[in-house]
Amino acid sequence: MNTQTTPSPQFYLTAPAVCPYLPGEMERKVFTHLVGPRAAEMNDLLTQGGFRRSQNIAYRPACEACRACVSVRILAGEFEPTRSMKRVISANRDLIATVQPAQPSTEQFALFRRYLDDRHQHGGMSDMSALDYAIMVEDTHVNTRLIEYRIREPGSGLSKQPQGELIAVALTDMMSDGLSMVYSFFNPKYEKRSLGTFMILDHINRARSLGLPHVYLGYWVKGSPKMDYKTRYQPQEQLMARGWERSLPPATDSDD
Known part of the structure; x- marks a missing residue:
């Protein structure tokens, strides 16, 4: 009988680095490798859990004192x-x-x-x-x-x-x-x-x-003007502590 199990992904933590979005903040990321026959399945699960993919790496913010990065996904069927x-x-x-x-x-x-x-x-x-x-x-x-x-x-x-x-x-x-x-x-x-x-x-x-049902846009960073455009696509969900929640739409542009 073959008792070998599929290895679980190993997660790692980066060293602190200067945040590219918010002045005066430091960022850290938790990441894992997306390789092997289960890579697509893991990418689905991790993206649904707030991770992003870069090459064969899945990562998400793990900053000690900041929670400004929020995963965003558009509800395509209702848009x-x-x-x-x-x-x-x-x-x-x-x-x-x-x-x-x-x-x-x-x-x-x-x-x-x-x-x-x-x-x-x-x-x-x-x-x-x-x-x-x-x-x-x-x-x-x-x-x-x-x-x-x-x-x-x-x-x-x-x-x-x-x-x-x-x-x-x-x-x-x-x-x-x-x-x-x-x-x-x-x-x-x-x-x-x-x-x-x-x-x-x-x-x-x-x-x-x-x-x-979804289009994933990555992270909306509260307080970063260059990320504000992501909130324009409504309705959308944002990944909060209790899971994916509908966000309140921002004030619309004057020509909308």
């Missing part, structure tokens, strides 16, 4: 876009989105570098090379896809290969209960298109069409 979101959808009706395997390309990396150089010159990813980008995309043991967004060219609908300028990319995990947006980037030249917003709206529609 209704605001008027400003509908304008974003209309402004991007000329885009065509294609789902690709998690395989990097030179075209993607050129767009990725342009995005970093414009938006995150001093961030932790600012010096990433083509090899680093390839590892970010390929180093996954779960069901991961790349969604490419291109400006549709005349006649491109007749081609088996996607045509048109690549202007946005989303790295997305396909989970049992939803889509998890791991990382997304876009051409900053098209600022008026609000491509970050559009990709989230597209993921909500994709989750709904697949019959999946």
Whole structure:
């Protein structure tokens, strides 16, 4: 009789480091490796428990004196876009989105570098090379896809290969209960298109069409203005001490 059991994941704690979101705060993370035949199952369970994936690592904040990071997921089936979101959808009706395997390309990396150089010159990813980008995309043991967004060219609908300028990319995990947006980037030249917003709206529609209830957005950081956009997508749930709870919607924009 085989009495061997599947090993449980081992969790580790990082050393304190400067928080990238809140001045004067220090952060720590608890993490584990997502490898082996149960990686996809573990990714589902850990994401539902407030973890995020980066390559083959699942992590979540474990700060000693701060609880500002809150996991957020959109309830896709109940979501209704605001008027400003509908304008974003209309402004991007000329885009065509294609789902690709998690395989990097030179075209993607050129767009990725342009995005970093414009938006995150001093961030932790600012010096990433083509090899680093390839590892970010390929180093996954779960069901991961790349969604490419291109400006549709005349006649491109007749081609088996996607045509048109690549202007946005989303790295997305396909989970049992939803889509998890791991990382997304876009051409900053098209600022008026609000491509970050559009990709989230597209993921909500994709989750709904697949019959999946959630779109996971990662962490909303209370007190960090650059994270406030995540609360605009309602209804949503936030992971609190007692589990996932519906959040109160923020004050709407004047044009909503």
